[in-house]
């Protein structure tokens with residue numbers, strides 16, 4: 001009996017200790033972050049316990065920060081750099097400690113600025129750009145970037161954002177512009193900001209190989225060449241250097257991609273090979289050479305005619321190109337039946353500075369071109385011969401060619417076969433059809449088209465229909 005009682009008391013005691021132990025587990029609450037210089041409050045209590053207890057606030061390895069007595073106690077803590085750490089509380093004379101509150105002392109942000117690589121921020125396409133948002137002071141920061149006043153989206157594949165850095169691995173022209181950043185303390189209440197000044201980033205384009213060309217003009221007494229040099233792309237400013245036979249003739253630093261230089265030239269005299277060199281920061285490029293040789297117009301003037309056919313093989317248009325025997329700066333003029341053609345007309349176009357006369361609607365007649373030096377209005381015109389342009393004849397041309405090739409092939413087969421048959425029959429009974437040499441188609445039905453004899457009747461029928469249609473100037477839809 002006493003043994004049973006003893007056991008019961010032990011059991012009861014154990015129960016009480018257990019209840020008491022779990023009831024006396026304190027809870028610490030407090031902020032996880034606060035600015036340096038501010039005062040924070042930590043509260044400690046045992047949930048459900050309404051009698052005053054003495055609580056101790058400890059930090060990290062166990063440093064005692066303070067002790068207070070009450071149902072719920074409050075510890076006031078001025079925040080210094082040393083305040084950072086792990087806090088917990090416990091009930092004095094009880095073993096149980098609270099869970100831990102990790103506390104950070106936050107330095108308010110001040111003095112944001114931008115650093116760039118390269119510095120100064122001028123780079124070429126394809127190069128790397130790295131910007132960093134620096135602060136004079138401040139901890140627990142987040143950064144926001146702006147490009148041309150637009151917030152840079154973290155998921156944009158134009159930029160890479162990481163911590164305080166914005167990087168662009170291969171810059172392009174669109175990365176040029178104004179950048180700024182804002183650093184912010186990561187605080188839910190009362191966040192502090194600091195913004196940098198704007199930084200202007202220049203992404204330059206590489207210069208393309210320059211092209212040199214020249215025109216000539218007379219300044220009254222002598223002939224001058226206007227030699228111009230031009231790069232199709234690139235970022236100015238650039239330096240253009242004009243070289244003639246390797247000698248520097250002119251140097252110009254320009255804020256554009258083109259420069260020109262006036263140099264005297266003599267007609268008919270080769271003044272040498274002109275080249276231009278373009279220089280920009282890291283690049284130097286040289287143009288192809290162009291001979292400074294002004295050849296006056298002379299020699300026989302030819303006209304090259306090209307017909308353009310439509311789907312029905314009807315000559316729809318004609319192109320007349322005027323080619324003088326020589327001359328570097330020719331000017332052209334055209335005439336039809338000895339009256340000159342004005343620069344514009346309903347049925348033609350003048351292209352390539354008048355060198356090409358393009359007849360959009362062929363009017364038959366005698367065409368002629370004449371050429372003289374463009375820089376000398378008193379130079380004499382050199383004329384071509386009359387060129388007869390006719391609409392109707394041309395249309396049949398391709399058909400004749402087709403007929404010729406097709407008939408040639410058929411004739412070889414048929415003549416060969418027929419000759420054999422003829423020879424064979426002749427040998428056999430010594431009697432047979434006799435054909436004239438040009439219309440020699442003894443075995444199958446034949447017909448004659450123009451100068452060609454054809455040995456397929458239906459082919460000839462179609463050829464004939466087509467040729468009639470062409471002669472009557474009607475569109476014909478015949479496929480062979």
Ligand SMILES: *[C@@H]1O[C@H](CO)[C@@H](O)[C@H](O)[C@H]1NC(C)=O
Nearest residue numbers: 217226227228229260261262
């Ligand atoms: C020379 O040519 C350039 C174009 O290539 C032109 O802009 C400029 O006005 C010309 N200069 C003269 C004096 O004709």
